[in-house]
Amino acid sequence: MDVRLRPLRESDLDRVMELEVQLFGAGAWSRGAYLEELTRAPGRTYLAAVVDGPGGELVVGYAGLVAGTEAQVMTVGVDAEHRRRGIGRLLVDALLADARAHGARTVLLEVRAGDAGAQRLYARAGFEPIGRRRNYYQAEGEDAVVMRARLTPSPGPVGAEAGGAAVRGREQVRTGQEEAGDA
Numbered sequence: 001m002d003v004r005l006r007p008l009r010e011s012d013l014d015r016v017m018e019l020e021v022q023l024f025g026a027g028a029w030s031r032g033a034y035l036e037e038l039t040r041a042p043g044r045t046y047l048a049a050v051v052d053g054p055g056g057e058l059v060v061g062y063a064g065l066v067a068g069t070e071a072q073v074m075t076v077g078v079d080a081e082h083r084r085r086g087i088g089r090l091l092v093d094a095l096l097a098d099a100r101a102h103g104a105r106t107v108l109l110e111v112r113a114g115d116a117g118a119q120r121l122y123a124r125a126g127f128e129p130i131g132r133r134r135n136y137y138q139a140e141g142e143d144a145v146v147m148r149a150r151l152t153p154s155p156g157p158v159g160a161e162a163g164g165a166a167v168r169g170r171e172q173v174r175t176g177q178e179e180a181g182d183a
């Protein structure tokens, strides 16, 4: 089945809300948080991975990034029925390309300390662990591993560098709380 990437749209949010609960449980973002990301927050790239299904186009995964010299992966998720087919990697690679095109030198992300599969995906995409944030996923009382990818400069034109962009992981968007990291 062919998978395509395209920008995530407001009209995808019913489907995204279904997937959020499946993928992130108590850590699911609200529709309002996504609306804010898609419509009001600057410097964001949100992508949908879609396939053609019997009822038309179906969103099977999505991912988001905040651009900046130090870019931040906000989320990556793939429908359980479509995993281990390279869709997560496709999304992560597209985010890295976007970060590079916007002048990022590094890309950071937080991932659940207990999620070895996601950490392996990120490691294979070029991220390495650089620290830990204690109790970052407060709803589940789980630590985050902070991972970083260093980028080589883009061969093409470098976009405006939005240095100092807000760096927020999934939990912080949902709760609005900023937390001092120990990474």
Ligand SMILES: CC(C)(COP(=O)(O)OP(=O)(O)OC[C@H]1O[C@@H](n2cnc3c(N)ncnc32)[C@H](O)[C@@H]1OP(=O)(O)O)[C@@H](O)C(=O)NCCC(=O)NCCS
Pocket (backbone or CB within 6 Å): 023, 024, 074, 075, 076, 077, 078, 079, 082, 083, 084, 085, 086, 087, 088, 089, 090, 110, 111, 112, 115, 116, 117, 118, 120, 121, 122, 124
């Ligand atoms: C993590 C996640 C995005 C991976 O999506 P995916 O489409 O299955 O990933 P891919 O098929 O591109 O996997 C690429 C590689 O990552 C690694 N990987 C991915 N999931 C894995 C798992 N569950 N266990 C072990 N390795 C895994 C493998 O090395 C895999 O390559 P392989 O299949 O050739 O062995 C998906 O499992 C998911 O949505 N999980 C819930 C949400 C989440 O944890 N998101 C990440 C934190 S924001």
